[in-house]
Amino acid sequence: MNEAESHIPPTRGSHSPGAPSGGARTEGARSGGVSGRVVAAGAEDRAGPAVGAESQAMPENLRLVGGEMLLWSDEPVRADGRDDSGGAVLRELVGRAVPAPGRVLLVGPHPEGFVEWLAGRARSVAVALRSFPDARRLAARHAGHDGVTVYCGRLEKLSATQPYDVVLALDGFERVHSAESPDHPWRDTLAEVVRLVAAGGTLILSARNELGVQAFAEAKPYERADGDWFPGGLDQTHPSGHEAIGGELASHGFGVERCYAGFPTARAPQALLAVEALDSAAALPDAITAVACARTHGGRPLLADPGQLARKMFRHGLAGRLAPVWVTVAGRHGDPPVAARTADGPQVMGGDVGGAGGSPAAEADVGGSPVAEGGVRGWPVAEGGAGGWPVAEADVGGWPVAEGDGVGGALPDALVAGGMCAGAWAVVHEVSRGPAGEWVRDVPAATATLVRDRVRREPRALAGPVPRGALLDDLLLTACAFDDVRQIRETLRHLVRWLESRAEGESLPGELVFATTDNLVSEGDDLALIDPSWSLAEPVPFDVALTRILWRFAVRLLSSGQHHPWPWTMEPDRLAVTLLAVCGRPFDRECLDRAKELEEELAVTLGAGTPGGGVEAPESYREVLAVRDRLRDAVLAYQARIDRLEARLTRRERELRKARNKLRNVKKSASRTTRPPRIAARLLRLLRGRRELRERMEIP
Amino acid sequence: MDESNHWYGHSRIFARYCGFGAENALRIQGFVQHGWNYLHGYAPNDAWCTPGYPRFVWSEVLARRGWSMGRRGHYVIGSPWAYLLAMEPAQAEVPERAGTIWYPFHGWEKHAVRGDHARLVDEIRGVEKGPVTVCLYWLEYRDPEIRKWYERAGFRVICHGDRGSRWDGRGSGFLSKQLGELRRHRRVASNRLSSAILYGASVGCDVAVYGDPMTLEEERPEYGGTERRLRMWPELHGTEIDSTAAREVAAYELGFAHLAGPEELRVLFGWADTRRGRCA
Numbered sequence: 001m002n003e004a005e006s007h008i009p010p011t012r013g014s015h016s017p018g019a020p021s022g023g024a025r026t027e028g029a030r031s032g033g034v035s036g037r038v039v040a041a042g043a044e045d046r047a048g049p050a051v052g053a054e055s056q057a058m059p060e061n062l063r064l065v066g067g068e069m070l071l072w073s074d075e076p077v078r079a080d081g082r083d084d085s086g087g088a089v090l091r092e093l094v095g096r097a098v099p100a101p102g103r104v105l106l107v108g109p110h111p112e113g114f115v116e117w118l119a120g121r122a123r124s125v126a127v128a129l130r131s132f133p134d135a136r137r138l139a140a141r142h143a144g145h146d147g148v149t150v151y152c153g154r155l156e157k158l159s160a161t162q163p164y165d166v167v168l169a170l171d172g173f174e175r176v177h178s179a180e181s182p183d184h185p186w187r188d189t190l191a192e193v194v195r196l197v198a199a200g201g202t203l204i205l206s207a208r209n210e211l212g213v214q215a216f217a218e219a220k221p222y223e224r225a226d227g228d229w230f231p232g233g234l235d236q237t238h239p240s241g242h243e244a245i246g247g248e249l250a251s252h253g254f255g256v257e258r259c260y261a262g263f264p265t266a267r268a269p270q271a272l273l274a275v276e277a278l279d280s281a282a283a284l285p286d287a288i289t290a291v292a293c294a295r296t297h298g299g300r301p302l303l304a305d306p307g308q309l310a311r312k313m314f315r316h317g318l319a320g321r322l323a324p325v326w327v328t329v330a331g332r333h334g335d336p337p338v339a340a341r342t343a344d345g346p347q348v349m350g351g352d353v354g355g356a357g358g359s360p361a362a363e364a365d366v367g368g369s370p371v372a373e374g375g376v377r378g379w380p381v382a383e384g385g386a387g388g389w390p391v392a393e394a395d396v397g398g399w400p401v402a403e404g405d406g407v408g409g410a411l412p413d414a415l416v417a418g419g420m421c422a423g424a425w426a427v428v429h430e431v432s433r434g435p436a437g438e439w440v441r442d443v444p445a446a447t448a449t450l451v452r453d454r455v456r457r458e459p460r461a462l463a464g465p466v467p468r469g470a471l472l473d474d475l476l477l478t479a480c481a482f483d484d485v486r487q488i489r490e491t492l493r494h495l496v497r498w499l500e501s502r503a504e505g506e507s508l509p510g511e512l513v514f515a516t517t518d519n520l521v522s523e524g525d526d527l528a529l530i531d532p533s534w535s536l537a538e539p540v541p542f543d544v545a546l547t548r549i550l551w552r553f554a555v556r557l558l559s560s561g562q563h564h565p566w567p568w569t570m571e572p573d574r575l576a577v578t579l580l581a582v583c584g585r586p587f588d589r590e591c592l593d594r595a596k597e598l599e600e601e602l603a604v605t606l607g608a609g610t611p612g613g614g615v616e617a618p619e620s621y622r623e624v625l626a627v628r629d630r631l632r633d634a635v636l637a638y639q640a641r642i643d644r645l646e647a648r649l650t651r652r653e654r655e656l657r658k659a660r661n662k663l664r665n666v667k668k669s670a671s672r673t674t675r676p677p678r679i680a681a682r683l684l685r686l687l688r689g690r691r692e693l694r695e696r697m698e699i700p
Numbered sequence: 701m702d703e704s705n706h707w708y709g710h711s712r713i714f715a716r717y718c719g720f721g722a723e724n725a726l727r728i729q730g731f732v733q734h735g736w737n738y739l740h741g742y743a744p745n746d747a748w749c750t751p752g753y754p755r756f757v758w759s760e761v762l763a764r765r766g767w768s769m770g771r772r773g774h775y776v777i778g779s780p781w782a783y784l785l786a787m788e789p790a791q792a793e794v795p796e797r798a799g800t801i802w803y804p805f806h807g808w809e810k811h812a813v814r815g816d817h818a819r820l821v822d823e824i825r826g827v828e829k830g831p832v833t834v835c836l837y838w839l840e841y842r843d844p845e846i847r848k849w850y851e852r853a854g855f856r857v858i859c860h861g862d863r864g865s866r867w868d869g870r871g872s873g874f875l876s877k878q879l880g881e882l883r884r885h886r887r888v889a890s891n892r893l894s895s896a897i898l899y900g901a902s903v904g905c906d907v908a909v910y911g912d913p914m915t916l917e918e919e920r921p922e923y924g925g926t927e928r929r930l931r932m933w934p935e936l937h938g939t940e941i942d943s944t945a946a947r948e949v950a951a952y953e954l955g956f957a958h959l960a961g962p963e964e965l966r967v968l969f970g971w972a973d974t975r976r977g978r979c980a
Binding site for chain 1: 727752760764765767770922932934
């Protein structure tokens with residue numbers, strides 16, 4: 001190590017920044033862990049660095065309360081502004097629980113679109129963040145808005161503010177405390193948060209389940225990332241179930257109004273199912289749980305298929321216990337705050353229009369006209385400037401919450417969004433028990449139709465009873481596992497017949513293009529679409545549509561890593577051809593290409609992670625073992641090199657020390673003996689001695 | 701390992717604590733934080749702290765901040781000052797404490813401090829009632845221009861010396877000298893919250909932080925500036941400060957609760973096989 005060059009020391013008692021201007025400025029994470037949340041100071045400089053920001057460009061609505069994290073960000077900025085964090089379904093819940101919020105506090109990071117949406121309907125919104133760059137960005141975004149205040153720093157320093165009518169902690173408590181704070185167990189954090197709720201106010205709280213279904217699928221051991229300055233998963237006070245959350249809240253004088261289990265992931269729930277509904281004996285139909293069982297491995301190595309695990313979880317009645325996250329709506333006992341729970345129509349509607357943060361933009365004047373082309377990153381541009389969302393045709397979007405049909409106060413049994421699509425296409429709908437015990441989907445009459453390119457979604461088609469019966473995908477996968485080719489053949493031929501009976505000549509109508517095996521249930525002798533809201537503008541040639549349906553299933557089957565009766569080397573194309581043959585249909589190369597093109601087009605339009613990209617096989621255990629062996633060899637080699645360098649360094653230092661001692665001794669003796677006359681005298685004496693010797697020995 | 705481990709006699713303090721004798725400056729296998737810091741214990745540009753060797757920091761909050769900034773391998777051992785105090789506890793017969801020792805904010809070899817010393821002198825005079833000792837950093841002490849401002853005001857001007865290095869003993873008595881001075885004074889003051897203030901608070905000095913905080917050339921933004929210090933330690937700024945609060949902060953920041961035993965340090969620093977009295 002060339003210390004002279006690389007080491008630039010700061011000052012004594014270095015309270016002063018001592019670093020050169022030309023030095024490396026990026027402080028990126030250097031561990032192998034999940035990081036990248038550290039904000040490089042250099043990057044920040046452009047937007048006004050931490051120090052500079054305090055003297056320049058500090059938004060007026062930003063309050064630094066102390067302990068803020070200058071170089072940290074909790075929210076990766078998404079260039080396309082998309083909100084895939086399950087915002088729609090949580091937004092719906094908040095809208096139902098507090099139709100007209102007064103003063104609202106958001107604890108921890110929330111999607112920016114969510115803050116915007118809330119700012120449109122609440123009297124005032126305060127946001128408590130630990131990250132300074134996030135806080136400044138959010139504050140700047142709402143700079144002109146009187147009602148939005150951003151507090152940045154340690155949560156406990158907020159206690160001086162007046163309590164709020166509504167407090168939302170929808171991100172949980174994991175990202176609430178700054179690195180400046182000592183460790184805060186969950187229970188202590190809750191105590192801090194409930195102090196901020198006014199008497200009669202509402203708290204909506206997310207709590208992750210440490211033993212959620214995802215924990216069973218996860219193959220990688222917990223890895224501490226930059227965000228875990230305290231190790232995770234060791235908090236004894238973290239609630240172990242929804243009852244525990246209720247108990248904790250009760251001890252603070254709160255009553256739980258409803259607790260929901262969120263699926264399929266804690267970070268982006270697409271379905272919120274009331275825990276009572278899950279605990280009751282009547283099982284939820286597959287058509288609902290399919291959303292909760294979405295396969296989400298996000299590229300992480302897995303021990304087991306999370307979809308299969310989730311399905312088992314529902315079958316065993318454990319969904320309420322093993323949900324990845326619980327979202328609890330609780331009220332603080334006492335007089336209700338003035339503004340809360342009173343319908344306030346215009347304010348609510350005002351909040352929804354132009355919903356740039358994820359709700360489909362509602363445009364009164366768009367009518368049925370096609371949407372303007374040229375969207376950013378493949379997303380259509382709404383004329384209201386809510387860039388990036390499919391445009392609604394009808395007048396209003398979302399729920400007419402305030403237009404009192406009694407919906408406002410009652411919290412639903414289940415809220416479901418998503419399915420095969422990404423955020424913007426999501427239609428949040430309520431699912432409840434009908435009088436005869438059947439499950440019924442309810443979509444408000446005013447919900448807008450969504451259109452983009454050739455795809456159209458008519459959410460009103462969702463309304464009505466939820467089809468019962470088993471998912472066609474599951475039936476086929478099971479048959480594959482049993483090598484039951486006869487069952488596979490019957491099921492597939494049944495599907496083909498069902499489609500043929502609905503075909504118009506040689507083509508399949510646009511709404512049946514979406515009759516894929518993951519969107520169909522088998523009800524006795526009939527098949528039923530789970531989500532009949534989708535359609536394509538034009539009919540598709542029958543063979544192309546069928547080939548696409550089978551190709552999708554082939555990808556699904558291969559991605560599951562599950563056993564099937566065909567050779568293991570088969571890739572999706574060949575498997576699709578085989579499945580076509582099983583159905584007794586001829587194969588046409590061009591047909592397969594067109595089917596894949598259609599799949600690609602739909603995947604892009606829906607913005608969903610459909611299997612358009614091919615098989616996403618989870619990383620296998622075998623592969624991991626091989627990597628481990630390679631790494632072990634590499635580590636041994638590096639260790640050997642380090643040992644050698646250490647040994648050499650030690651030896652050199654010893655030599656150096658010796659040399660220095662020698663030098664010092666030489667210097668000392670030299671300084672004692674270097675007086676010129678003495679040297680001369682010694683020389684003379686020496687010469688004389690030699691002469692005498694020579695004379696005595698008679699040497700010539 | 702690294703030169704900064706030996707500054708201000710830190711490695712010698714540790715050597716003495718571990719029973720090697722204070723004349724030895726042993727190589728520490730790791731990077732000892734060498735000054736109080738409210739970033740992560742090191743300079744923002746700390747690429748010289750090779751990963752794989754521990755970062756010996758003074759307090760746990762630094763480890764957390766460092767972790768959040770992608771640094772790993774922290775080991776909280778407390779400050780060398782804490783070890784010095786452990787070896788040199790206060791004497792039973794305490795000399796009469798008098799006056800104030802004042803540490804103006806200092807620059808370093810590469811960046812000088814910009815500020816008005818004349819105004820600072822006026823401010824000190826306005827606040828301090830008793831005799832004043834001004835302790836300058838060796839760079840500023842060497843500069844007669846700067847010294848004269850304080851000397852003319854009638855202050856006693858001292859310097860704790862060079863920070864030293866492994867190969868010359870000049871810095872070896874730095875902290876001992878500082879300790880001696882601090883124990884003689886009733887108050888310690890500075891224009892910025894700094895190591896010296898915390899050292900003083902930890903040995904019973906009253907504390908004051910006031911006056912123009914001055915600016916350092918090309919001050920790095922990562923620290924967050926004076927405003928951040930004010931937000932973090934509002935209780936430690938002013939001419940009269942609650943000394944109990946100051947002592948508590950000092951104990952925390954200097955890591956008194958994290959002192960490791962000599963055996964542990966010997967293993968941590970790679971000295972377990974070193975013969976006493978010999979250098980590795």
